[in-house]
Amino acid sequence: MDFLKFIRFSVKQIVFGSSTYYMWLAILLAFVLVGVSGYQQQLAHGHIVSNMRDPVPWGMFIGTYAFLVGVAAAAMALAVPGYVYHWKPIKEIVVLGEIIAICAVVMCILFVMADLGRPERFWHLLPVVGTPNLPTSMIGMNVMILNGYLVLNIVIVTYFLYCAFVGKPYNKFIFMSLMLFSIPAAISIHTTTAFIFNVLPSRPYWNSAILVPRFIASALCAGPALMVIAFQILRKTANINIREEALQKIAEMISIVLFVNLLLFFAEVITEFRSATAHTVHMQYYFRGIEGHVSLVSWAWTGALFNIIAFFLLLTPHLRQNTFLMNLGCVLVFVGVFIEKGIGLVLPGFTPGTLGEVYEYVPSLAEVMIGIGIAAVGILLFTVLSRVAIPLTFSEPYESGDDTRFENPRAVIREI
Amino acid sequence: MKKIDKNTTACASHSRRKFLKAAGAGAAALTGVPAAANAKIDFEALFQKHFRELSPEELDRLIERLEKKYSKRSGKEVKLGVTGPMDDVLFGYGLDVSRCIGCRRCVYACVEENNQSRSPEIHWIRVLEFERTDVLRRIDFEDGNPFYDHEKVPAEGKFYLPVACQQCENPECVKACPTQATWQEPDGIIVMDYDWCIGCRYCMAACPYGARHFNWTEPQIPAEEINPNMHILGNRPREHGVVEKCTWCIQRTRQGRYTACVEACPVGARKFGNLLDPDSEIRYLMENKRTFVLKAELDTRPKFFYFYGD
Amino acid sequence: MIGYSYKFWGKRRGSGSWRARGKTLAVAIVAVSLLGSSGGEPSDERIFPAPELGKFRNPRPYPSRPLPPDEEARLLDPPPIDDEYFPCDDCHEGEPADPRERELEEHDNIKISHGDLWCLDCHQDDQRDLLHLSDHSPVQMAESWRVCTRCHAKRIPDWRAGVHGKRVGNWIGAKEYFTCVVCHDPHAPLFKPLTPKPPPQPVKGLKLRTLIRLEEVPYEED
Structure with missing residues (x-):
């Protein structure tokens, strides 16, 4: 029965709020409607309303999907310092990280559904009712693992918040094993996403083992960068205490992983351009353009430049301690990785196509509308979930030295 | 041509069927769809099983339903075959690079035979034109031009390379498909279950030969041009949102006939036959001519062999 | 390979x-x-x-x-010769042949572009309705491919195997073989250039609004 109370509390938290909250919801819902209208066009006419075509069969949807899987995987970046090394300032915010992961996975699933030509047949992918092609089809694997990760995170977050709600300590064994299990799960969702691309011998741009560590490294940059920004927004709007040292630690960690990411990227570029085989044509298209087709060149250099600037901003301690520069660094990482993964991964892989055709893809209006809608769904979900989570985890200002609070969260039942 | 082995045991998973029925009923209740006759047909299509899981009776019903649908659409009496593979047959294809003149007769013969969409245009065969004298550059697919438009072909100093599905023995598309909607038949043809494809286009990313094509919108074919000789795994009209591909005219070749492109080629550059028959044309050319396959380094092992006739 | x-x-x-x-x-x-x-x-x-x-x-x-039995290939008849000229004996009956290479008064529609050949290298000099082999043994017009083998013997194995030339019909079962003269004009055997069919539409401009409504614009026949 406590659980029913917990549900009632959650619903109440979500439904009732200040006028600012309602306004925010209204704005998000408006954007969701934009997405719905884009999707309605796609349902009516098929994917011809997108700008994907036979030479470039995947576009913005799958690019953003690959990027968001990385964001989802980044919950791990908080779970490791929080629950492996038991570093308190981070331990406090792990649940928020898991919530971001849930939102990101939901957005991933929506992007895949938007990309399917026959979304009503999605059940063919599922075991028992459908005929999933496991384990050879990496999309099949990825669907299974991603959904598993979603369930895992929902369970972790619900269990943690429920324990906080009823005011009893969580079962340490169950919680810790779930939390620790979520770390390899996070790696595996991103590994299988990389496998979707790099197992294809037909696309030499992707067919490189280094793509897997690159995926994980870039994920551990973009996801935490998003978290640093989101936590600061929450600190302002929800008036909660997220410690500066936690943000600093995350930023420092980003800089280290960003270095690995840049190194792997550099290795890839040097290998491609120095060996200069026929397969270099894709990398050439991305950085130099081929025969006047240069639509991605400025993106490529912008992305690389953003990542390099962000690396120095976040690496140097006294720059990082300046809040503005830290935030700038995080924004640059986020955008830089989005360019690297969302644009620079999928499109150059398809251009030129397997028979040499160059088709320069730019997302269509309908695609952008659907993308905006899905982003709004993700932000909406994050808003309502943090409405539930914040009063339960940050019920009172944090007092230093209060070690037991997270092992024994106090009940915060407000009048229901 | 529809013969169904009554001895094969149906292995329909009952739990699954129950689940689907329950799900269907639930969805109907939720959306308030009246239990009208047409609604029932919709659900039948929506929850249709994978082709290879159909029992003989279910296949009978499916054929009947589809024949009715296609006949109504085309105004012709459509014959939807389910002819199976022959014993001891593994199809192979040969294309004489030294003969092809790039006239694109095969492309349009294929479009007409296989009910490909006229608008938006889908061509399963793509003819690439290369520069003969481009000796200082590597010759790669990037240098091929499919859009050549000369008064007469062959044009001076050019050669031509038609590319369609290579019917690989180690097919990347089959490995990639997340729902097993595409598979290799015993006679070597890679076929699609158009009713099972979810349209994720992973096979298009995986295919090294650009042989797979997506229906970006509802394909349009004038009713009078629909070829009524159809095969359920081959040239029956497709719907929007699914991938399609060359099946070596499965509706013809399973009845012993040549493919449409072989018969259309005015220079006789296209050869087709049984790789397991030592006396076949395809075996002769493999044993006596210099052959090559495209992108051999990927080890997709195509059964589409290019050769030099001279 | x-x-x-x-x-x-x-x-x-x-x-x-x-x-x-x-x-x-x-x-x-x-x-x-x-x-x-x-x-x-x-x-x-x-x-x-x-x-x-x-x-x-x-x-x-x-x-x-089971695999059906294969059948012998049937040779496709050569294209019929113009009534105006055939049968040749209508004009050439009993006329002694002039073996010299010269400007012809008749048959000016025939331009020989076939190596160094001249009419009587293939056509029988005393019976114009027939062709002949190297030993002047006569060959029917319908079996003209036997004359071709005099010079092009190396092509024959390929052609018999179905690799040179064209076959239509069944890959297993009855099929028809194109003989030499079906594709090659014996007087000028080099293949004539053809007008190609239209190129594929470039993908770039393919948009919903550019699609043709096919009810209005019938698909173009050959």
Whole structure:
């Protein structure tokens, strides 16, 4: 029965709020409607309303999907310092990280559904009712693992918040094993996403083992960068205490992983351009353009430049301690990785196509509308979930030295 | 041509069927769809099983339903075959690079035979034109031009390379498909279950030969041009949102006939036959001519062999 | 390429993937049970094991069929010769042949562009309705390909095997063979250039609003 109370509390938290909250919801819902209208066009006419075509069969949807899987995987970046090394300032915010992961996975699933030509047949992918092609089809694997990760995170977050709600300590064994299990799960969702691309011998741009560590490294940059920004927004709007040292630690960690990411990227570029085989044509298209087709060149250099600037901003301690520069660094990482993964991964892989055709893809209006809608769904979900989570985890200002609070969260039942 | 082995045991998973029925009923209740006759047909299509899981009776019903649908659409009496593979047959294809003149007769013969969409245009065969004298550059697919438009072909100093599905023995598309909607038949043809494809286009990313094509919108074919000789795994009209591909005219070749492109080629550059028959044309050319396959380094092992006739 | 072919024949469907290995077991079980029921038939080396079937126990709802017998190829008749000129004996009956190469008064529509050949190198000099071989033994017009073999003997094995030239009909069963003169004009055998069919539409401009409504614009015939 406590659980029913917990549900009632959650619903109440979500439904009732200040006028600012309602306004925010209204704005998000408006954007969701934009997405719905884009999707309605796609349902009516098929994917011809997108700008994907036979030479470039995947576009913005799958690019953003690959990027968001990385964001989802980044919950791990908080779970490791929080629950492996038991570093308190981070331990406090792990649940928020898991919530971001849930939102990101939901957005991933929506992007895949938007990309399917026959979304009503999605059940063919599922075991028992459908005929999933496991384990050879990496999309099949990825669907299974991603959904598993979603369930895992929902369970972790619900269990943690429920324990906080009823005011009893969580079962340490169950919680810790779930939390620790979520770390390899996070790696595996991103590994299988990389496998979707790099197992294809037909696309030499992707067919490189280094793509897997690159995926994980870039994920551990973009996801935490998003978290640093989101936590600061929450600190302002929800008036909660997220410690500066936690943000600093995350930023420092980003800089280290960003270095690995840049190194792997550099290795890839040097290998491609120095060996200069026929397969270099894709990398050439991305950085130099081929025969006047240069639509991605400025993106490529912008992305690389953003990542390099962000690396120095976040690496140097006294720059990082300046809040503005830290935030700038995080924004640059986020955008830089989005360019690297969302644009620079999928499109150059398809251009030129397997028979040499160059088709320069730019997302269509309908695609952008659907993308905006899905982003709004993700932000909406994050808003309502943090409405539930914040009063339960940050019920009172944090007092230093209060070690037991997270092992024994106090009940915060407000009048229901 | 529809013969169904009554001895094969149906292995329909009952739990699954129950689940689907329950799900269907639930969805109907939720959306308030009246239990009208047409609604029932919709659900039948929506929850249709994978082709290879159909029992003989279910296949009978499916054929009947589809024949009715296609006949109504085309105004012709459509014959939807389910002819199976022959014993001891593994199809192979040969294309004489030294003969092809790039006239694109095969492309349009294929479009007409296989009910490909006229608008938006889908061509399963793509003819690439290369520069003969481009000796200082590597010759790669990037240098091929499919859009050549000369008064007469062959044009001076050019050669031509038609590319369609290579019917690989180690097919990347089959490995990639997340729902097993595409598979290799015993006679070597890679076929699609158009009713099972979810349209994720992973096979298009995986295919090294650009042989797979997506229906970006509802394909349009004038009713009078629909070829009524159809095969359920081959040239029956497709719907929007699914991938399609060359099946070596499965509706013809399973009845012993040549493919449409072989018969259309005015220079006789296209050869087709049984790789397991030592006396076949395809075996002769493999044993006596210099052959090559495209992108051999990927080890997709195509059964589409290019050769030099001279 | 030859090495490749051997590999191909030697190891049909022997993909070393680990997925295949798992399935081999299932196939083996099925095979053993089949053997048990049918009593075991003599194995033919050309019969390959059934392909791996994945999760499907009922792989396809149709049975396989025996291979029908192949039939002899029938030679396609050469294109008919213009009534105005054929039969030749209508004009040339009993006329002694003039073997010299010269400007002809008749037959000015024929431009010989076939090596150094002249009319009587192929046409029989005393019986104009016939052709002849090197030893001047007569050949019917319908069997003109036998005349071609005089010079182009090297083509014959390829043509008999169906690799040079064209066949229509059935890859197994009745088929028709194009003889030399169906494709090659004997007086000027080099292949004439053709007008190509229209190129594919470039993908770039393919938009919903650019699609043609086909009810209004019928698809263009040849």
